[in-house]
Amino acid sequence: MALPKHLQAGLTPDELTFIAEEDVIDIVPLFSMSRVRLLSGIYGPFTPPGRAQVPLWLALSLKRKRKCRIVAPEWLQVGEYVWEVLSQVERKDSKGLCELLSVSIGTIRFVSLHYFAEKLQVLLRNERDTVEGFQALPRHFIEISKVLLDVASDDLQQPGQLRSLLKDLRELRQAKTRTGMQSEGVMRGTHLDVTNMTPLELCEVKPFIIKAMGMMQSLEPEEEQD
Amino acid sequence: MDNDYYSLTAILSENHKLPCTFALDVPGLGYLEGTDNDLRAGAKLELPMWLGQTLTLNDFVQFSPPAPFSRRVYAALKASAPSVRLSGFVGTGGWWYRFGTRIAHMWDNGGDELLQTLLKAFTGRLPPLHDLASHHASLDTTIECGSGTGEAFRDGMEADERDLFSIGQDSGKVVKAWYDTTWGRRERSR
Numbered sequence: 001m002a003l004p005k006h007l008q009a010g011l012t013p014d015e016l017t018f019i020a021e022e023d024v025i026d027i028v029p030l031f032s033m034s035r036v037r038l039l040s041g042i043y044g045p046f047t048p049p050g051r052a053q054v055p056l057w058l059a060l061s062l063k064r065k066r067k068c069r070i071v072a073p074e075w076l077q078v079g080e081y082v083w084e085v086l087s088q089v090e091r092k093d094s095k096g097l098c099e100l101l102s103v104s105i106g107t108i109r110f111v112s113l114h115y116f117a118e119k120l121q122v123l124l125r126n127e128r129d130t131v132e133g134f135q136a137l138p139r140h141f142i143e144i145s146k147v148l149l150d151v152a153s154d155d156l157q158q159p160g161q162l163r164s165l166l167k168d169l170r171e172l173r174q175a176k177t178r179t180g181m182q183s184e185g186v187m188r189g190t191h192l193d194v195t196n197m198t199p200l201e202l203c204e205v206k207p208f209i210i211k212a213m214g215m216m217q218s219l220e221p222e223e224e225q226d
Numbered sequence: 227m228d229n230d231y232y233s234l235t236a237i238l239s240e241n242h243k244l245p246c247t248f249a250l251d252v253p254g255l256g257y258l259e260g261t262d263n264d265l266r267a268g269a270k271l272e273l274p275m276w277l278g279q280t281l282t283l284n285d286f287v288q289f290s291p292p293a294p295f296s297r298r299v300y301a302a303l304k305a306s307a308p309s310v311r312l313s314g315f316v317g318t319g320g321w322w323y324r325f326g327t328r329i330a331h332m333w334d335n336g337g338d339e340l341l342q343t344l345l346k347a348f349t350g351r352l353p354p355l356h357d358l359a360s361h362h363a364s365l366d367t368t369i370e371c372g373s374g375t376g377e378a379f380r381d382g383m384e385a386d387e388r389d390l391f392s393i394g395q396d397s398g399k400v401v402k403a404w405y406d407t408t409w410g411r412r413e414r415s416r
Contacts, residue, residue, distance in 0.1 A: 006400060013404035060410065150409040174360075181356045187349045204401045208359065208394035212352055215386055218327060219345040221338055 009207040016200050017147060020140035021057035026071035028052075029062070056144065063152050070152045075138060076145050077119055078158045078165070120165045127172050134176060134196040142170070142200045173197075177205055189216035239321035239385075240328050244278035246271055246287040275325075279332055291336065295326055300343055307350030311382035322384040323348065351387065354379050359391050363398025 006012070011019075029046035036044050043054045051071060054062075062068040127135045138144070145166055153159040177197075185191040192209050194202060230236060252265040259269060273281065281287040293299075294315035302310050312322045326344045330337040358376045383391060 006396065009397065013401055017404075017409060064410070146405070147409045178353075178357065178360075182353045186352065189345070189349070200401070204397055207397045208356065208390065211390050211393050215323065215390070216345060216348060219323065219341055219348060221341050 009210070010203055011199065013143075013200055013203060016140070016203065017143045020143035020147070021055065021060070023056050023140055023144060024053050025056050025059050025073065025144075026051045027054055027059045027062065027068040028071060029068045031067055056147070060147065060151050063155075070148065070155045072148065072156050073138075073144065075120060075123060075141070076148060076156065076162065078121065078161050120162065120169075124165055124169050124172070127169055133193055134173060136196045137198055139198060142166075142198055173201060177201070186212075189213060189220065235321065235385075236324065239316075239324035240275040242275055242292070242316055242320070242325055243272035244275055244289050244329075245292060246273045246278050246281065246289045248287050249285060252286075275328065279328075282332055289333075291329065291333070291340070294322060295329060295340055295343075303343060303347045303350070307347045308354045308379055309382075310347070312347075312384040312387070313382050315384070319385050319388065321386055323386055351379075355383070355387060355391060356394060359394030360398050362391075363395045364402055 028051055029048060031046060032048055033044060033046045035042055038058075040055065043058065044052060046052050059068065059070050063070055123135065123137070145162075148156065149159055149163060149166075156162055180186065180192055180194075183193065185193060186209075192205070192213075194205070197205075248265055248267055248269045248271070250267050255265040256263040258271055258273075259265065265271075271287075273287070278287065278289055282289050299310070299315075313319055315322050316325050323344055326340060330340040330344070333340065354376070358380060361376060380391070
């Protein structure tokens with residue numbers, strides 16, 4: 001192929017990020033404007049206290065000009081607030097009120113867990129609990145989280161903790177890739193399980209595993225010999 | 227592994243000698259042995275792969291597996307595949323797997339066993355290879371690190387494993403570079 005070597009394997013992380021910028025995200029605009037027609041679609045209206053939905057590239061561009069605040073996606077939030085509520089309720093829960101409150105505590109727990117469902121800590125815990133294979137993440141999870149942390153970290157709550165949680169998540173998944181290399185599928189030269197791996201993670205593994213599988217295939221006994 | 231007719235790697239990989247025993251007298255070929263006489267049946271010679279292969283297929287000679295594919299190597303691989311140094315087996319940094327495959331395909335009795343051994347050796351060495359590649363990809367090249375246990379393995383890799391290592395290292399490096407740069411910084415500096 002005529003492509004340079006580093007482009008032959010597939011999309012590069014930069015290209016993947018470019019694609020991820022098409023994803024729609026919520027912003028709170030800091031200017032008012034009626035609907036605007038761009039080549040890729042119609043966006044707006046932008047009315048300051050209300051939210052608007054725009055593609056990520058537009059949100060980032062507006063953010064850089066300080067024209068908007070980006071609303072972090074549900075999965076890029078630290079789920080602290082809900083835990084605080086829970087602990088307050090539990091602190092109030094002294095002897096006499098115990099029975100009275102048990103129902104409400106139950107509902108709050110239920111509500112909070114439900115509300116909690118996509119938060120980053122929960123994703124991390126699920127990843128840890130999913131022993132076999134990977135947990136399903138939003139397709140452009142890694143790209144979007146990195147871009148938002150790079151460009152709009154002041155719009156996220158506790159960016160430092162987000163970074164460390166994301167790093168933990170990445171390391172967990174890398175460890176799974178590593179165990180995957182010793183799985184039965186690879187040992188028999190048939191397959192590596194990449195279900196729910198995001199494209200960005202794939203581009204890290206793909207060139208290696210393709211070459212390895214190719215080598216294994218040539219070590220299989222030839223059948224067409226007879 | 228491409229074994230295309232025009233593949234330079236395929237040609238280089240079989241640039242080795244094959245120990246052969248002649249099955250019949252050949253007049254006038256004694257110079258191969260270094261004498262002026264005829265070549266007797268039973269004479270042992272190291273023939274180049276391209277010649278040995280053709281002669282074997284026509285039953286003029288019988289070959290015995292070369293040293294890199296002997297019982298001793300099988301046993302060592304069985305004991306611990308990652309700790310065998312494949313790099314020096316077929317010349318320095320030669321293509322041990324490719325050469326082995328060529329031999330296995332012309333070897334009636336031991337071919338299947340050889341292929342199985344090769345495959346087993348490869349799968350046994352794959353996890354440490356992957357570890358090493360990702361380790362080197364994530365390394366900060368500015369920091370000098372001491373040689374760990376992986377380095378011995380790295381020295382023992384044969385040519386195709388080296389390729390695989392550098393492929394894994396490069397793709398890891400690309401991703402690491404992406405993680406390390408701030409997105410859109412180039413845009414803003416324009």
